[in-house]
Amino acid sequence: MIDDRERSVSDYRKHGFIAGLPALSEDQVTALRADIEQLERNHADGAGGHALDQFFRVNGHVAIPQLAEAARTPAILDMVEAILGPDLLAWSVELFIKKPGSTKTVSWHQDITYWGMGETDDEVTAWIALSDVSIEAGCMRFIPGSHKGGLVTHEDTFADDNLLSRGQKIADVREEDAVHGPLKPGQMSLHHGLCFHASGQNSSNDRRIGLAIRYVTPAVRDHAPGRDWAMPVRGETPCGGWDCIAGPRGLFHPADLALYDRILAGQAQTLAAGAGDKVGMYSQNADRRM
Ligand SMILES: O=C(O)CCC(=O)C(=O)O
Numbered sequence: 019m020i021d022d023r024e025r026s027v028s029d030y031r032k033h034g035f036i037a038g039l040p041a042l043s044e045d046q047v048t049a050l051r052a053d054i055e056q057l058e059r060n061h062a063d064g065a066g067g068h069a070l071d072q073f074f075r076v077n078g079h080v081a082i083p084q085l086a087e088a089a090r091t092p093a094i095l096d097m098v099e100a101i102l103g104p105d106l107l108a109w110s111v112e113l114f115i116k117k118p119g120s121t122k123t124v125s126w127h128q129d130i131t132y133w134g135m136g137e138t139d140d141e142v143t144a145w146i147a148l149s150d151v152s153i154e155a156g157c158m159r160f161i162p163g164s165h166k167g168g169l170v171t172h173e174d175t176f177a178d179d180n181l182l183s184r185g186q187k188i189a190d191v192r193e194e195d196a197v198h199g200p201l202k203p204g205q206m207s208l209h210h211g212l213c214f215h216a217s218g219q220n221s222s223n224d225r226r227i228g229l230a231i232r233y234v235t236p237a238v239r240d241h242a243p244g245r246d247w248a249m250p251v252r253g254e255t256p257c258g259g260w261d262c263i264a265g266p267r268g269l270f271h272p273a274d275l276a277l278y279d280r281i282l283a284g285q286a287q288t289l290a291a292g293a294g295d296k297v298g299m300y301s302q303n304a305d306r307r308m
Pocket residue numbers: 114124129143145156157158215216217218228230
């Protein structure tokens with residue numbers, strides 16, 4: 019008999035995404051959202067020369083314990099393990115926040131375009147809703163099956179109303195083929211790094227908060243150039259070619275802030291390649307464009 023998890027994995031393999039899976043309990047969502055909003059109140063200026071938004075948008079798990087902890091959530095890992103196998107690392111933990119009424123959007127893109135991982139199947143994003151992420155609130159939409167066609171050309175727009183690092187976008191996506199992935203608080207979607215996806219404005223009255231956790235396997239770096247860092251979250255021998263990190267020693271611990279800078283500088287070589295200083299997210303200078 020096919021159980022729910024097998025059916026979800028089979029849908030994921032067929033379509034390149036799946037939405038509406040349980041990830042966090044009501045209490046866990048309430049606690050995590052409260053922690054994030056407390057950070058916004060108490061650490062509005064960020065830390066170590068980086069704006070808080072920069073930690074939220076890239077590698078938050080290196081310096082913020084609650085984000086590292088979220089990446090170790092058993093219900094999320096069980097589902098990711100069913101797709102990627104037993105040895106798992108978190109490569110990045112990020113927050114995608116749209117204020118009520120925000121006109122910010124995410125253009126059609128494939129995640130792994132600039133990640134230096136090739137066209138791997140060994141990466142998956144778990145995107146967890148920390149608020150009601152309805153169509154009105156600007157949930158993600160996906161093009162089913164688009165993960166099977168390889169990487170396509172993206173144009174870097176650097177548009178201000180785009181939440182992506184380069185405002186990168188794929189031209190010629192057939193909007194009529196798109197499937198929305200609305201999520202209730204605590205639910206998650208999973209998407210393949212090659213799956214075309216995008217999201218719209220937040221026309222709701224609440225913030226739209228998504229936690230994106232990028233999971234990888236040790237094999238991802240077998241043929242990858244340069245260095246990259248990831249945090250083991252499950253398995254016996256998860257490091258492979260990754261530089262393994264243990265996770266934060268405390269909130270904005272000085273040693274973790276130094277590590278954050280090293281990782282950012284290393285990843286910028288790949289993720290900001292060819293964009294000059296326009297990819298603020300990977301800049302050591304927090305005042306530049308985010
Ligand atoms: O939060 C969004 O709207 C988009 C997120 C996204 O593109 C991703 O997690 O890969």
